[in-house]
Amino acid sequence: MDFFEYYANLFGTRWDSLREALVRENRPMEWRVGDAESYFLDEASWFAANALAVEPGMDVLDMCAAPGGKTLVLAKALAGKGSLQSNDRSPDRRERLRRVIMNSLPAEYAAIVSVSGYGGERFGRYRAESFDRILVDAPCSSERHVISSKEHLSLWNPKRIKRLAVEQGALLASAVDALRFGGELIYSTCALALEENDEVVKKIMKKRRGLLEIVDLTPKFQGTERTECGLRMLPDLCDGRGPIYCAKLRKVIPPEV
Numbered sequence: 001m002d003f004f005e006y007y008a009n010l011f012g013t014r015w016d017s018l019r020e021a022l023v024r025e026n027r028p029m030e031w032r033v034g035d036a037e038s039y040f041l042d043e044a045s046w047f048a049a050n051a052l053a054v055e056p057g058m059d060v061l062d063m064c065a066a067p068g069g070k071t072l073v074l075a076k077a078l079a080g081k082g083s084l085q086s087n088d089r090s091p092d093r094r095e096r097l098r099r100v101i102m103n104s105l106p107a108e109y110a111a112i113v114s115v116s117g118y119g120g121e122r123f124g125r126y127r128a129e130s131f132d133r134i135l136v137d138a139p140c141s142s143e144r145h146v147i148s149s150k151e152h153l154s155l156w157n158p159k160r161i162k163r164l165a166v167e168q169g170a171l172l173a174s175a176v177d178a179l180r181f182g183g184e185l186i187y188s189t190c191a192l193a194l195e196e197n198d199e200v201v202k203k204i205m206k207k208r209r210g211l212l213e214i215v216d217l218t219p220k221f222q223g224t225e226r227t228e229c230g231l232r233m234l235p236d237l238c239d240g241r242g243p244i245y246c247a248k249l250r251k252v253i254p255p256e257v
């Protein structure tokens, strides 16, 4: 099965308009704090980072942070108080992340941001119960990118979705373990495939049964769709924004024994 067949099966009659919207230019928003350099990011990406509801003084982890648009949103919310660890496994992308932090944040906001390069799967083990908020903006199928690249289209294969879903599940499990009790996380992707979105969330709810609750998210843009566990913003319905899927989970404080 090729890419187009797979998504035509998934979206049925909607696929033609979604496909057109995916290849159209999106409309990024200009994001700026004070005198720092502007950064352009998709409004649906801004939504996912903003939905983490970070407050000054919190300890925050951005597990898959490069190139850094969402890290900027989290750092702005911290306003120079607390800590933000912006992590990404890729050395090249980390360089870009460092530049983005340096250029697009005022120095006092950048001062509490540290950049690291661990595999996100390791945080649960080595930094257990250490963060108040975690963003898991997971590596995903990125169909908007694939559809515009002959090379990526020729390499596309449904097995890739399954492989990514396993990786995403490991990152999310690690995030749950790295979260303090009462802490919250956002799991987000720019994937269309359901296996990379609600299915990943449903698996972790089962695996960590009793430890997590789903937090309701309020849609901001017209055309946002509610899914079983979260929200999805797709460009055909959301005026060019997305694709972004996001779900919010809270780690429940265990009852006293």
Ligand SMILES: C[S@@+](CC[C@H](N)C(=O)[O-])C[C@H]1O[C@@H](n2cnc3c(N)ncnc32)[C@H](O)[C@@H]1O
Binding pocket: 045, 063, 064, 065, 066, 067, 068, 069, 070, 071, 087, 088, 089, 090, 093, 118, 119, 120, 121, 137, 138, 139, 140
């Ligand atoms: C969707 S992108 C993140 C985009 C970023 N949050 C932003 O808003 O600019 C996913 C990132 O995950 C990184 N990544 C992939 N596998 C990883 C892993 N196991 N641990 C940490 N980062 C990983 C990739 O290098 C990539 O930069």
